[in-house]
Amino acid sequence: MANSNTDITKESFAKVNLADTESEKITGESVSAWKDALRRFVTNKGAMASMIIIAAIVLFAIIGPHFFGYDIDDQDVSRANLPPKIGALTWIPAFNGYENGVDIYKEKNVTKNYWFGTDQFGRDLWTRTWKGTQISLIIALIATLADVFIGVVYGGVSGYFGGMIDTVLQRILEIIAGIPNLVWIILLMLIMRPGLITITIAILATSWLSMARIVRGEMLKLKNQEFVLASRTLGAxxxxxxxxxxxxxxxxxxxxxxxxxxPNAIFFEAFLSFIGLGIRQPQASLGSLINDGYQMLQIHPYQTLYPGIIISLLLICFNIMGDGLRDAFDPKLRR
Incomplete structure (x- = not known):
């Protein structure tokens, strides 16, 4: 039996003098979908770290080639195959200018330091690496623009109108997708020289296909929603x-x-340059630099190391940031 001292009576409650409208007010902060997505993206440490690394790489790609005043094709065989050397970091074996226990800079009477070393023609690898990063980032930008301006429009028109228009556009898309990217490049090389323009055309021809399919699916899902009917009723x-x-x-x-x-576009360009179908000398991309360094891998591994690190960081960070954006924009994936 309950204790009489704890019995609940009418006198235990006090009426709060609150207007009826007060109970209908929203006590929490109203947060838009964009603000909520941004808040969840910022709390994703991996995505934020990846974005910072990408921003740093972009910054170095812009200002890095101007650090030492070398051009991308400044050759001097007297300084060929110099290992990396940074004056303030000579206590680190990787940056002391030694190779097989020998001070190569002293042996060749070179007074300047080369932070990433030099290649077999004596060209500064710091300058060439960041110039190559510029090319790879330009390829990434072209793929992004192709996705936005071709894939979104193509998929939007196909999914919204449906019927015969959708059937014709999808058959065209399937024909384009049925031709491998490498075949596109080979066909283009029959009429054009290998280089940035050829790779750009190949990317513009095929990179937007997956975006078009995704946008088409979204159009099919949304076009029969009530807000579309309301907009059409109002004369839109x-x-x-x-x-x-x-x-x-x-x-x-x-x-x-x-x-x-x-990252798919960056890898595509690197793959083509590595097999000799992409950027040609004297221009450089990360893929062509890795290809050049691969020929000297056993003797001078540093020539492959730094372009490899940068392209790996770009691919990994873009994928992690993409995962972060997916988590941020999809409430079902909220942690």
Whole structure:
């Protein structure tokens, strides 16, 4: 039996003098979908660290080639195959200018330090590495623009209108996707020289296909929603509905897929340059630098090391940041 001292009576409660409208007010802060996604992205330590690393690489790609005043093709065989040397870090074996216990700089009477060393033609690898990073980032930018301006529009029109238009556009897409990227490059090389323009055309021809499929699926899912019917009832045209309502509602998927297409484009360019179908001398990309260094790998491994580290960081960081954006924009994946 309950103790009489703890019995609940009418006098135990006091009425709060609160207006009826007060109970209907939202006590919590109103947070938009974009602000909520940003907040969750910022709390993702891996994604934030990846974004900082990517920003640092982009910054060095812009200012790095101007550090020492060398051009990308400044050759001097008297300084060929110099190991990396940084004056303030000579206590670290990797940056003391020694190779097999011999001070190569003293042996060749070289007074300047080369932070990433030099290649077999005496060209500064610091300058060439960051110039090559520029090329790889330009390729990534081209892939991003192709995704946004070709893939989004193509997929949006195909999914929204449906019917015969969708059938024709999808058959065209399947024909393009049925031709491997390497075949595209070989066909282009029959009429063009290998280089940045050839790779750009190959990327513009094929990189947007996955984006078009994703946007088409989003259009098919959203076009019968109530807000689309309301917009059409108010007199909105097809173009306004697609670009003002449907695509903005698919922006999360678009951003996520774009972030994953960037490392694919960088790897595609590096692969082509490595097998000799991409950037040609005297220009450089990360792939061509790795190819050049691969020929000297057993004798001078540093010539492959630094381009390899940068391209690995780019691929890993873009993928981690893409995962972070996916977690941020998809509430179902919220941790």
């Amino acid at each position: 045209g097809d173009g306004r509905i697609i670009f003002k309502h449907l695509i903005p509602n698919s922006i999360g998927m678009i951003i996520i897929n774009t972030m994953f297409s960037v």
